[in-house]
Amino acid sequence: MIPDKAPKEDVFHGSEDLKKEAHINSFEKYKELYMKSIENPDEFWGDIAKDFFWKTKHTGQFLDYNFDVTKGEIFVKCMEGASTNISYNLLDRNVHERKLSDKVAFYWEGNEPGDELTVTYRELLQRVCQFANVLKSQGVKKGDRVSIYMPMVVELVVAMLACVRIGAVHSIVFAGFSAESLCERIMDSQCSLLITADGFYRGDKLINLKLLADEALQKCRDKGFPVEKCIMLKHLSKEAEETSLGSQSPPAKRSCPDLQEKQTGRVKKTRPVPQVPWNPEVDLCWHTLIRGASDECEPEWCESEDPLFILYTSGSTGKPKGVLHTVSGYMLYTATTFKLVFDYQPDDVYWCTADIGWITGHSYITYGPLANGATSVLFEGLPTYPDISRMWEIVDKYHVTKFYTAPTAIRLLMKYGSEPVQKYKRESLKVLGTVGEPINPEAWQWYYNVVGERRCPVVDTFWQTETGGHVLTPLPAATPMKPGSATFPFFGVVPAILNESGEELEGPSEGYLVFKQPWPGVMRTVYGNHQRFETTYFKKFPGFYVTGDGCRRDKDGYYWITGRIDDMLNVSGHLLSTAEVESALVEHEAVAEAAVVGRPHPVKGESLYCFVTLADGVTYNRTLEAELKKQVREKIGAIATPDYIQNAPGLPKTRSGKIMRRVLRKIACDERDLGDISTLADCSVVEQLFQNRCYTAE
Numbered sequence: 045m046i047p048d049k050a051p052k053e054d055v056f057h058g059s060e061d062l063k064k065e066a067h068i069n070s071f072e073k074y075k076e077l078y079m080k081s082i083e084n085p086d087e088f089w090g091d092i093a094k095d096f097f098w099k100t101k102h103t104g105q106f107l108d109y110n111f112d113v114t115k116g117e118i119f120v121k122c123m124e125g126a127s128t129n130i131s132y133n134l135l136d137r138n139v140h141e142r143k144l145s146d147k148v149a150f151y152w153e154g155n156e157p158g159d160e161l162t163v164t165y166r167e168l169l170q171r172v173c174q175f176a177n178v179l180k181s182q183g184v185k186k187g188d189r190v191s192i193y194m195p196m197v198v199e200l201v202v203a204m205l206a207c208v209r210i211g212a213v214h215s216i217v218f219a220g221f222s223a224e225s226l227c228e229r230i231m232d233s234q235c236s237l238l239i240t241a242d243g244f245y246r247g248d249k250l251i252n253l254k255l256l257a258d259e260a261l262q263k264c265r266d267k268g269f270p271v272e273k274c275i276m277l278k279h280l281s282k283e284a285e286e287t288s289l290g291s292q293s294p295p296a297k298r299s300c301p302d303l304q305e306k307q308t309g310r311v312k313k314t315r316p317v318p319q320v321p322w323n324p325e326v327d328l329c330w331h332t333l334i335r336g337a338s339d340e341c342e343p344e345w346c347e348s349e350d351p352l353f354i355l356y357t358s359g360s361t362g363k364p365k366g367v368l369h370t371v372s373g374y375m376l377y378t379a380t381t382f383k384l385v386f387d388y389q390p391d392d393v394y395w396c397t398a399d400i401g402w403i404t405g406h407s408y409i410t411y412g413p414l415a416n417g418a419t420s421v422l423f424e425g426l427p428t429y430p431d432i433s434r435m436w437e438i439v440d441k442y443h444v445t446k447f448y449t450a451p452t453a454i455r456l457l458m459k460y461g462s463e464p465v466q467k468y469k470r471e472s473l474k475v476l477g478t479v480g481e482p483i484n485p486e487a488w489q490w491y492y493n494v495v496g497e498r499r500c501p502v503v504d505t506f507w508q509t510e511t512g513g514h515v516l517t518p519l520p521a522a523t524p525m526k527p528g529s530a531t532f533p534f535f536g537v538v539p540a541i542l543n544e545s546g547e548e549l550e551g552p553s554e555g556y557l558v559f560k561q562p563w564p565g566v567m568r569t570v571y572g573n574h575q576r577f578e579t580t581y582f583k584k585f586p587g588f589y590v591t592g593d594g595c596r597r598d599k600d601g602y603y604w605i606t607g608r609i610d611d612m613l614n615v616s617g618h619l620l621s622t623a624e625v626e627s628a629l630v631e632h633e634a635v636a637e638a639a640v641v642g643r644p645h646p647v648k649g650e651s652l653y654c655f656v657t658l659a660d661g662v663t664y665n666r667t668l669e670a671e672l673k674k675q676v677r678e679k680i681g682a683i684a685t686p687d688y689i690q691n692a693p694g695l696p697k698t699r700s701g702k703i704m705r706r707v708l709r710k711i712a713c714d715e716r717d718l719g720d721i722s723t724l725a726d727c728s729v730v731e732q733l734f735q736n737r738c739y740t741a742e
């Protein structure tokens with residue numbers, strides 16, 4: 045339970061200035077509202093829902109659910125009977141009712157300094173309607189799945205909200221994923237159309253997105269799932285025609301018709317751009333399609349529990365899970381968490397550095413901020429390009445007030461000291477946020493002291509793709525902060541800590557983090573596999589949603605996430621399953637068996653340490669090592685590239701043949717204290733592995 049009084053020692057407080065205007069400005073007020081959200085959710089959420097537009101009102105209770113597998117099927121229903129459209133609430137409501145038509149929705153800041161665009165709410169509404177009409181003209185209907193594989197450009201938001209406008213379900217695949225991963229996701233959700241772009245730059249590196257998209261579609265075709273349409277946005281300029289990609293690229297069949305068109309002008313610096321292969325039977329040009337499309341489009345009214353989007357997240361079995369979110373609950377939850385966790389005020393300029401391809405970008409670049417009529421920065425580039433001060437340069441350029449990033453980015457920048465930060469003023473900053481992994485107290489202190497100059501509270505937000513929005517988090521002007529703790533539950537969220545036997549622990553304790561009841565934004569199912577949803581999250585401890593994270597509660601009731609307790613790794617804030625990386629490795633003919641564990645990394649949080657047992661007659665060498673890294677990159681994506689690969693003639697196994705990962709983790713870290721290894725079939729394997737450890741990662 046939440047303590048009556050906040051602790052006074054070893055805590056940090058939000059500034060008095062912030063408290064003056066804040067929505068929730070004291071711990072007592074937080075506690076009072078929290079109790080209301082638990083004891084009377086209908087009234088709590090009902091009041092919030094009044095701010096939104098409903099075509100029809102809900103009937104019955106606000107939330108109906110079953111969280112107990114022993115009592116039947118797991119389900120969550122929120123606001124049954126209500127119908128609405130999220131794009132209407134995010135755009136039309138802001139333009140027409142709140143008179144925000146000329147307010148900036150996004151400041152787009154390109155990879156290259158100087159590449160920029162400003163989009164107002166009115167323009168965004170027009171562009172969304174226009175593209176929604178395009179999708180309709182291509183035969184996309186309510187309930188159809190549309191796959192989106194795009195860089196961080198305004199058109200990505202346009203594409204997702206155009207789907208929402210017509211009731212289609214978007215499935216966004218992060219543009220850093222490989223063709224294989226894209227193919228797998230397209231097939232799993234049976235998407236009828238793909239939206240992509242010619243390419244983009246990440247720092248100095250050109251990513252030929254269309255080539256990857258084509259490769260993915262070819263794989264889909266080979267597997268008997270032809271996707272008939274692919275819409276390509278021309279993000280890079282018209283020089284596409286003149287510049288050849290070099291010998292690796294397949295010859296272009298024909299180029300996108302509108303590449304002849306006058307350049308749109310946003311990518312100013314002349315750089316090599318991809319020559320785009322063009323298959324006239326499948327490919328459609330974004331720019332040709334929108335020409336002449338009307339910028340008015342009546343929204344499709346959707347039921348509360350109609351699907352909104354699918355977003356894939358790693359699963360511990362290796363196969364990604366299509367997390368499904370639905371309309372009303374997700375809208376209310378992301379809007380409310382955004383407003384209260386960042387203490388959103390109308391004159392804020394908010395910047396979340398995540399990619400929209402992840403849940404953080406879905407909830408806190410698109411849905412939450414737009415629902416509040418906020419102005420956001422949408423950044424295409426990297427924190428280190430063209431130099432290490434880029435983030436702070438952008439903060440000053442747009443007068444960013446609320447800033448949200450990942451611990452891995454903070455640790456990276458911290459390595460360069462305070463000077464690159466102090467080159468810029470950062471006076472506008474009011475609240476700092478983090479997400480993605482536990483933040484180590486040292487990084488927290490640096491963020492708080494150097495970036496925020498002890499003026500800005502740090503909201504350490506714990507949540508998951510599955511939770512839709514923040515579930516454990518401080519409120520900036522109400523919750524005293526402890527560096528490294530995600531503090532207390534958000535409204536409507538009831539956490540508990542269980543021991544291995546499923547008993548609920550009271551007071552200071554450590555164990556499995558679970559939730560006792562749903563909140564509006566929790567996922568509803570794994571797309572196409574409800575059984576997997578129940579098995580993954582509800583079977584281990586009947587009656588609870590199991591997060592898969594370990595957690596400690598201290599004497600003051602604060603929650604501290606201790607990390608994953610399943611076979612998942614968190615690399616730079618991205619979850620990866622060890623099984624997924626292992627299966628990519630064993631697909632190589634030289635590998636007989638593979639076992640992957642996490643090894644702590646000063647910037648990435650965790651790095652991938654892979655043990656491989658080679659097939660008979662194969663010898664280990666640098667060429668093979670490079671091939672294996674490439675193999676994983678191509679199967680999954682660059683984020684999964686192994687940091688270390690160790691040749692392991694044998695793996696530590698129990699007599700029943702189970703690999704003891706606990707022992708492998710110790711070997712990866714060169715820790716000799718192995719604990720009890722009496723169940724190992726052959727102890728000599730361990731010594732051999734210690735002797736051949738990898739000392740340097742490349």
Ligand code: WTA
Nearest residue numbers: 479480481482504505506507508509593605
């Ligand atoms: C981890 C990202 C500690 C956690 C929004 C969770 C965190 C997983 C935090 C979900 C945090 C996220 N403190 N750990 N503030 N935020 N995590 O689905 O292990 O990409 O289960 O969602 O990230 O990752 P996902």
